[in-house]
Amino acid sequence: MKKAMGFVAAAVLAAASMGVQADGQAVYDKHCKGCHVAGVGNAPKPGDAAAWDARKAAGVDAMVQTVITGKGAMPPKGTCATCDDASLKAAVEVLLAQ
Numbered sequence: 001m002k003k004a005m006g007f008v009a010a011a012v013l014a015a016a017s018m019g020v021q022a023d024g025q026a027v028y029d030k031h032c033k034g035c036h037v038a039g040v041g042n043a044p045k046p047g048d049a050a051a052w053d054a055r056k057a058a059g060v061d062a063m064v065q066t067v068i069t070g071k072g073a074m075p076p077k078g079t080c081a082t083c084d085d086a087s088l089k090a091a092v093e094v095l096l097a098q
């Protein structure tokens with residue numbers, strides 16, 4: 001039963017992430033880019049390997065959790081109050097791909 005639930009969850013996530021890729025870019029452009037590109041409040045800049053390596057070691061899911069709760073100068077959900085977790089994860093992936 002647990003296995004089946006895991007499978008369903010994985011399938012839902014896979015389906016969600018397929019449609020969300022474009023959303024991730026839109027969310028990133030609208031809500032995340034401003035602070036991160038400028039390094040507002042010490043936000044790690046896109047492509048700054050030194051800033052991202054330790055965070056990448058913790059994993060994307062840990063980073064998404066940090067975004068959801070907020071950290072330091074970053075408000076909860078990185079200011080995208082209406083974003084669901086999947087959109088925030090997609091935005092994190094866009095940020096990491098810069």
Ligand code: HEC
Pocket residue numbers: 027028031032033035036040041042043044055062063064066067071072073074075077078079080088091092095
């Ligand atoms: C108001 C400015 C601001 C906005 C808007 C913002 N961030 Fe951030 N972000 C920060 C700052 C500052 C940090 C560093 C926090 C720290 O380590 O103290 C950070 C850290 C992060 C991290 C690293 C988290 C970790 O685990 O250390 C990720 C990933 C991230 N932001 C993604 C996003 C995404 C995705 C969005 C848009 C939905 C976003 N941010 C919007 C300022 C911002």
